[in-house]
Amino acid sequence: MKRVQLREVAHARSGEKGDTVNVSVIAYKEKDYAIIKEQVTIDAVRELYGPITNGNIQRYEAPNIGALNFVLEGALGGGRSRTLAFDESGKSLSSRVLTMPIEVTDDYVTRSEDMKSSHSGIKEAVVHSEKD
Amino acid sequence: MKKIKLGAATGWSRDRFGPAEDLVKHGNLDYLCFESMSEVTMSEAQVKKVDDPNTSGYDPYLVDRLGPILKECKEKGIKIISNQGWINPEGAAEKILEVAQSQGINNLKVAAVNGGILTDNITDLAFAFLEDGESISDYKDDIVSAEAYLGAEGIVDALKNEADVIVTTRVGDACLYLGPLAYEFDWDFDHYDAIAKGMVVGHLMECACQITGGYFSDPGYKHVPNPGELGHPIAEVSEDKIYITKLSNTGGVVSTETCKEQLLYEVQDPANYLCPDVVADFTKVSFLDAGKDRVEVICHEGVGRPKTGALKVLVGLKEGYLAEEMMLFAGPGARERSEVAKSILINRFEQISLRPKEMRWDYLGVNSVHREASSSLEETPYELILRVALKTESLHDAEKLRKEIDPMAVNGPSGTGKWGPMGNRVRPIIGLRSVLVPEEEAPTAVVYRE
Numbered sequence: 001m002k003r004v005q006l007r008e009v010a011h012a013r014s015g016e017k018g019d020t021v022n023v024s025v026i027a028y029k030e031k032d033y034a035i036i037k038e039q040v041t042i043d044a045v046r047e048l049y050g051p052i053t054n055g056n057i058q059r060y061e062a063p064n065i066g067a068l069n070f071v072l073e074g075a076l077g078g079g080r081s082r083t084l085a086f087d088e089s090g091k092s093l094s095s096r097v098l099t100m101p102i103e104v105t106d107d108y109v110t111r112s113e114d115m116k117s118s119h120s121g122i123k124e125a126v127v128h129s130e131k132d
Numbered sequence: 133m134k135k136i137k138l139g140a141a142t143g144w145s146r147d148r149f150g151p152a153e154d155l156v157k158h159g160n161l162d163y164l165c166f167e168s169m170s171e172v173t174m175s176e177a178q179v180k181k182v183d184d185p186n187t188s189g190y191d192p193y194l195v196d197r198l199g200p201i202l203k204e205c206k207e208k209g210i211k212i213i214s215n216q217g218w219i220n221p222e223g224a225a226e227k228i229l230e231v232a233q234s235q236g237i238n239n240l241k242v243a244a245v246n247g248g249i250l251t252d253n254i255t256d257l258a259f260a261f262l263e264d265g266e267s268i269s270d271y272k273d274d275i276v277s278a279e280a281y282l283g284a285e286g287i288v289d290a291l292k293n294e295a296d297v298i299v300t301t302r303v304g305d306a307c308l309y310l311g312p313l314a315y316e317f318d319w320d321f322d323h324y325d326a327i328a329k330g331m332v333v334g335h336l337m338e339c340a341c342q343i344t345g346g347y348f349s350d351p352g353y354k355h356v357p358n359p360g361e362l363g364h365p366i367a368e369v370s371e372d373k374i375y376i377t378k379l380s381n382t383g384g385v386v387s388t389e390t391c392k393e394q395l396l397y398e399v400q401d402p403a404n405y406l407c408p409d410v411v412a413d414f415t416k417v418s419f420l421d422a423g424k425d426r427v428e429v430i431c432h433e434g435v436g437r438p439k440t441g442a443l444k445v446l447v448g449l450k451e452g453y454l455a456e457e458m459m460l461f462a463g464p465g466a467r468e469r470s471e472v473a474k475s476i477l478i479n480r481f482e483q484i485s486l487r488p489k490e491m492r493w494d495y496l497g498v499n500s501v502h503r504e505a506s507s508s509l510e511e512t513p514y515e516l517i518l519r520v521a522l523k524t525e526s527l528h529d530a531e532k533l534r535k536e537i538d539p540m541a542v543n544g545p546s547g548t549g550k551w552g553p554m555g556n557r558v559r560p561i562i563g564l565r566s567v568l569v570p571e572e573e574a575p576t577a578v579v580y581r582e
Binding site: 007011012013015016017018019020022024026028048049050051052058060061062063064065066067069071077078079080081082084085086087091092093095096099111112115116 | 170171172175263347350352353354355389392393394395396397398399400401402403414415416417418419432448451454456490491492494496500501502503504505507519521522523561562563564565566
């Protein structure tokens, strides 16, 4: 087994409703849903977001799209309209979950390796940033 | 088989302007929809109205958004559905007619969908806030606004009455899309799977480019071509198929990955997505790659269940004032000097009796974005910004912060940089809470101008 960051297995997006933040975790390959379902637990998410979550953390499953949805109550300092948080909408928060360590088999092909071999993504992104 | 094409012009009030014109020119659309609200939009409009009774009450971008496309939409038969009416959809409808007349557009029928404003009687209709169960009547004097999320019924009525442009107050965002679909396919609102299908389309489309590569790019992991010119999404819907796509000559990407991210965006329990017209089960949705920038949306049996009969109402409350300031540091000792600045200010707040209800300190570049959940950094970055934000009961107290920050330019530690923007960094807080009310308490009303 080897250990990689969650971002090698899944992507994520965060959004807000009142003082609640949701963070979706979506396996890049639907067969890897089993990996995230087993390892991206409420406890593991609490490790990462606990210090800013003043309420429950719920986990919901959406196996048809290979995804989990985490709901962090009280994570926005009162909600967008009244929070003192610099990121008032919590739109940055999805990147936190992507740092979670995940165990995969030694021959697991990570997302970044996949992109390098099958796609010119990295190269093009570099070209773009040079143009900027 | 009948196929309807809907385009998403905007995903929020301050979205880009170009995509609407592209969609009208090249999209071969039946409908163009503008989503223009965030949760706080209606409360802010209400407060502005109190301060200045002459304010329009609708989206100030109304004319800038619709003016350039109105004529072509009328000529091509593209119906416009927009929630830019905010607290004054009738005023917005009149303004749209005025624009039409100035452009020589004849026979334009504009519908204003109104209703749901419960500011004056919300304490009679609801007892407790959903968030914490506190009694709403305890906050009676602080309430500045209360508006229900209306369903799609008013939009359907307006289409039956052959409106060309429909401008609404607060309706459920996705209802901007559900309305035309329910009308075109003559869906009965008791046909839960069909109505939920319309909600799924609406939910995917309402944030516009967030399904075509916006809020998505992550170099080396998620690639977005030409992200400076994202095309906005088009939904192609027939009775048995749904596709999400975009114009081929635009930037961005539509993939099963962008669709999955948007399906769960701002969702809590995906099996129970509560909407004014239906309860949708997003776990019964899947996606199929259908070619370049084209994804099929599959809604399985059981995607819809009966609505709850209650409407969510957002209640805006006056909650004092917020003040925010920043000081800049860089180079050797930046961290230590910023800490000196912080301790000076804490000392000064004591001296002037500034006792905020709530206060937070951040180091931008270290821990301001993920706050207390940030990974600890072993090394201080080359530069950092000390930020302080606080809440007070009174405007007078909030303004004390500025009076302590400005002197730091000459009283602070060595190399204290001054934050450039010197505009108004004190603002009133309108806190939002929510309640449920029975739907019959918030009927929809449609009026026409032509």
